[in-house]
Amino acid sequence: MAHEIRLVNEADLRRAVHLDLEVIDCIEKAFAKLATGTVVMPPVLSMALPEVNAEVDVKTAYVPGLDGFAIKVSPGFFNNPALGLSSLNGLMVLFSAQTGLVQAVYLDNGYLTDIRTAAAGAVAARHLAPAVVSTIGILGTGVQARLQLIAAAKVRPAERALVWGRDRDKARALAKDMTAALGIDVVATEDRQQLVADSQLVVTTTPAKEAILGADCLHPGLHITAMGSDQEDKNELAPEILAKADVLVCDRISQCEKLGELRSALATRTLQDLSHVRELGEIVSGKAQGRTGDADITVCDLTGTGVQDTAIATLSLGKVKKANAGTMLVS
């Protein structure tokens, strides 16, 4: 009955799994499966721990056709920075979809989540942004600001990028790093309205609790992906932006209603009828129409789904096996 389990730490995962087109395609396929209706994806298990200023989320999804399914635990302990620790940590466990036996434990401290989250941004950009993007705009200066820019540039090679952050020094550092990493001009700006005006593809990656973009910044041919809000108290886009979008897409409508930009738009009654809202999987699989022309304004609301975790965890097993990475434990 004993079987082998592969235990992989963050360093090994960083060596074996990268934000590349293979990962983006893998996440795209997972979204397509989500639109077929055969995926089983329970609501997020969320445990708020106000006593220690923390929150723990558990996500999972069973995707028919994949060898495994992941269960991901994401603890967010927001007093950690004072201790010199990252707020976000966690792990993913990959189970066999045939037997339920544990296949692998990824002690990744959130690395695979970072990658699959950025990959979803690339999928949204690939299917919703205008065909030609000369400028990419990024709001925020954290890990996702970097990764979303890298991901966007893989599907929409741009001539330059603009970055904005509340902390100007961080924005400048990000611009410098990304100029070197991408080999294009990446410029920090203090004017986020102008950033949107000058961009065709914008990704918001902040933990904002009040809208940082108003509808007056919208212009024909703009795509915005808002991926910062994943909690009930977060909000990056003025609800009017969602109302004015020609195409409004969610990763999962039922989740965005609770945790995403859709929540604010519903709370303010700016949006009431959601019958026109599409899911990313429907766009990817051609079940629903995305952008109809160069002048459309498109918006994608991403909150992060269990299918992405299952997809990246399954793909990663092949990669770590090939790299002969990790420690084997019999149990």
Add this chain to the structure above:
Amino acid sequence: MAHEIRLVNEADLRRAVHLDLEVIDCIEKAFAKLATGTVVMPPVLSMALPEVNAEVDVKTAYVPGLDGFAIKVSPGFFNNPALGLSSLNGLMVLFSAQTGLVQAVYLDNGYLTDIRTAAAGAVAARHLAPAVVSTIGILGTGVQARLQLIAAAKVRPAERALVWGRDRDKARALAKDMTAALGIDVVATEDRQQLVADSQLVVTTTPAKEAILGADCLHPGLHITAMGSDQEDKNELAPEILAKADVLVCDRISQCEKLGELRSALATRTLQDLSHVRELGEIVSGKAQGRTGDADITVCDLTGTGVQDTAIATLSLGKVKKANAGTMLVS
């Protein structure tokens, strides 16, 4: 930022953690905490996978005062026996309650669940069974039949035990094993009504989907713990047993309404008003009265709670550290 994580397999856990009074006391304290209202215990995340005849449950709880909290994943893949594998497997992950960092991964294949489940039976017996128990009756012949009998005997030393199972050979084998293990007479019987008539403490441990005991078996001075039902389609006790009990106790009322014996009693409208139903933690902590005298009939409905997982996972860390068990991984 890297920290050490202890990875422990089933064999090491079986060597370090046993069903003893220390574990029973630990689980008892966890139930007492549950009654204080400061525990955070989200509803079970349950993912049904009919396509592969499986179900996956995730349980967790944050218990103030404990150094860690556990997240437990219990996959049940019911086609496994045909492959020579156990249906139930899974693992527990222990996180720091201060930082959310992973402290330990217990690749226990359900062993710690077995132990904490039996320990809850002992807690129920300690607080609800008559002071003197001469005969313990066990229905079922699986792992929990064995462990519940061991647990009951630790808090109510009996002269003999009776065991019943649908499979007579398994019941006889269980009786033989337990006679050797406990040093008391353990006898297999084919008459489960008589088993209850002759016992003061009965534990039902079967996966029955229809009641295996009717109310006609009740007698003064009887305590029944029903721990087999933990799913929406399971049922061991006729609803009239719950209605006729002088004291009716659940591990968690909100969970038993969905998954336990309480579910059947509510579905048949045999029980409608639950205002007299108590939780085990209330009894343990003295907030509610349990048995009032030797003649009371008491019933306890156990479905298994996240506080038990957090309690056993936290206790186990000390034990495996002391035993220097497991593999350390830096991540």
